[in-house]
Amino acid sequence: TKVISSPEIGPWSEDFDFEITEEERIAGCIRMKRLRLIKEQPILFEITNLPNINLPRFCNRSFENKSLFKVLSKYYDIKVTGGQQKIWALRADQEMCDHLKVKEGSPILHLQKKFETSRPYFHFYSSLWCNTEEYFLMGPF
Secondary structure (H helix, E strand, O other): OEEEEEEEEEOOOOOOOOOOOHHHHHHOEEEEEEEEEEOOEEEEEEEEEEEOOOOOOHHHOOOOOOOHHHHHHHHHOOOEEEEEEEEEEEEOOHHHHHHHOOOOOOEEEEEEEEEEEOOOOOEEEEEEEEOOOOOOOOOOO
């Protein structure tokens, strides 16, 4: 995992794809961007949005080659318990071509996920773009 943009606190995007609570909106958003690679080949570009609620020193943590789920579990006692996802097949635009090293118009998958957690009323969100040309996505959700 390569960090493209370290975690930063800011406002939620006005056109955010999931409905957020008033508490989440007021608290603000911790956003980071990461790239997943296999054998130096970019496979997945991810933007993660977490509510800035009771996550002390989160922005000071390293996420280079680290699992977000493990960081949340180890330091904040938050475990992912399920979620919702939306999936689209689309063609890569210039930004995704740059991140995933594919030709413009190449088929990619776009996933939007809302993660439910063991902390009551605490959810976080990810937008992922995947190059599945050589590898496939697999795992429980």
